[in-house]
Amino acid sequence: MKLSATALVAAVTLATSVTANIGRGIADPKAIEDLYRRHRDSGEYQKLIHKRGSPVQPALRPRATTEPDQAAITDATQECTAYNLPEISAIAKNFPAPWDNATILPGDTQAQAVWASIKASGIIPAGITPKGTANGDFSAFTPTYPHSDPDCWWTFGGCDTPKHPNLANDLVSCPEPDTWGLTFDDGPNCTHNAFYDFLQKNNQKATMFYIGSNVLDWPLEAQRGIVDGHHICVHTWSHQYMTSFPDEQVFAELYYTAKVIKDVVGVTPTCWRPPFGDIDDRVRAIAKGLGLESVLWTDDTDDWKILPLGTLPTASIDANYASIIAQETAGPRAHQGNIVLTHEINGHTMEEFMAQYPKIQAAFKHIVPLTACMNQTNPYPESITYPNFAQYVAGNINATGLPQGATIKAKDAKYNPTAAVNQTMTGTQTGGVASATGAVLGSKSSSTTGAAAAAASGNHKSSAGKMGGEVMVIATSVAAALALGATALLV
Ligand SMILES: [Zn+2]
Incomplete structure (x- = not known):
């Protein structure tokens, strides 16, 4: 869809207010709709982002047109002032409108060809139908869904080990002991400079799901x-419940996000995380077709619920962090690796992480991006090499081959997922767009230590219990019908 400058600014303005409230694990879809509406209508978001800016508004500077100029802005109002770059205008027509549920654009022959290739590869399991609605109302679906969870639907029962052939297990935990797997969802958020400055100052890299x-x-x-030097992965185009979409829309949500990352950031992503964790074997297969490895988590900070944009006081989110930290020193999960779900969704979630960081550092030996904990040194087909775990924890945290801020420019970079299918964290991935045949997946990287692999397997069991708890929360509040899922979990 081609956007005029005015339409783009309008879309950006809407997106700014909407993204402020996107999170995961919404217990009640109506509640998040209310949340959106309340903050959008009150203009509270615009007021709140000032909180992180200077109390004295500096004179407005000319709009930044390069990454270093934009990164140097410290005033949150200026950070979040919409801008329109000519190079973005030139490629915007190649993408769905921001926040529309993605579909293959009419006339996009490249997307059509990739989609045809994935379908022809036969990797999409037959007989799995779309579930519920895009905003996560499954009340009309679950009464007829078997308790045995044949689709390995995470939202229903916490399943992360596919029940259909040729699909890799979801990546759930870091296999390195005493390690916090650091991941942030929902970015890039316009208020993030102070947070990215903080990461830089602390020599800390993370995996970012954009x-x-x-x-x-x-x-x-x-x-x-x-x-x-962060690790960039996919978090869909419109942040909806992916199991609700027909096959082609699942594809489009992933395809256009990977494509815009290639065009704007310059790398072909090979990993993704489903919004709300909403994934089943059909969605896994389509992601696999694009060379995207599915990533979940062991621990959830629920930070997106933080006031004032969310509904919980800071003390509640502090307590969530504290309980994740406590597991490192006591109980069956002590000294195992985790992957923690945190958000770059607004200034408040980022501030909360910054406040918690010293406590995480005190409790865990290592805080690393997924590239390090999975020993994945080449996460993209492009020539960028990230440090492995040993290198990272020795202090060599910087990737080599990264683009320079002064020269990085968005352009039509001819996204081609074919090369992505061989770049995974958990093993060699075949099939999908590159091949019509699939191999059994899921073997751990050969450079992962035996002890680490054992830790991962132990972790996996305990994480299922944790996720089951979350699913029960969802189940009891979406609709009575979903309580069926909760019952299944309890037995
Ligand atoms: Zn998200």
């Missing part, structure tokens, strides 16, 4: 992610 619409809306912020 929303495609945010990348198109905030391209210089997305570029900062790669320039700073």
Whole structure:
């Protein structure tokens, strides 16, 4: 869809208010709708982002047009002032409008060809139908869904080990002991400079799951992610419940997000995380077709619920962090690795992480991006090499081959997922767009130690219990019908 400058600014403005409230694990879809509406209508978001800015508004500077210029802005109001780069205008027509549920654009022959190739590969299991609605109302679906969970639907029963052939297990935990796997969802957020400055100052890298619409809306912020040496993955185009979409829309949500990351950030992503964790074997297979490895988590901070944009006081989120930290020193999960779900969704979630960081450092030996904990040194087909675990924890945290901030420019980079299918964290992935045949997946990287692999397997068991708890929360509040899922979990 081609956007005029005015339409793009309008889309950006809407996106700014909407993204402020996107989170995961919404217990009640109506509640999040109310949350959106309340903050959008009150203009509270615009007021709140000032909190992180200077109390004295500096004179407005000319709009930044490069990544380093944008990264240097410290005033949150200026950070979040919409901008429109000519190079983005030139490629915007190749993408769905920001925040629209993605579909293959009419006339996009490249997307059509990739989609045809994935379908022809036969990797999409037959007989799995779309579930519920895009905003996560499964009340009309679950009464007829078997308790045995034949689709390995995480939202229903916490399943992360596929029941259909040729699909890799979801990546759930870091296999390295005493290690916090650091991941942030929902970026790039326009207020993130102070947070990315903080990570830089602390020599800390993370895995960032970017929303495609945010990348198109905030391209210089997305570029900062790669320039700073973080690990970039996909978090869909419109942040909806992926199991609700027909096959082609699942494809489009992933395809256009990976494509915009390639065009704007310059790398072909090979990993993704489903919004709300909503994944089943059909969605896994389509992601696999694009060379995207599915990533979940062991621990959830629920930080997106933090006031004032969410509904919980800071003390509640503090307690969530504290309980994750406590597991490191006591109980069956002590000294195992984790992957923690945290958000770059607004200034408050980022501030909360910064406040918690010293406590995490005190409790865990290592805090690492997924590239390090999975010993994945080449996470993209492009020539960028990240440090492995041993190198990272020895202090060699910087990737080599990263683009320079002054020169990185968005352009039509001819996204081609074919090369991505061989770049995974958990083993060699075949099939999908590159091949019509699939191999059994899921073997751990050969460079992972035996002790680490054992830790991972132990962790996996305990994490299922944790996720089951979350699912029960969802089940009891979406609709009575979903309580069936909760019952299944209890037995
Ligand atoms: Zn998210």
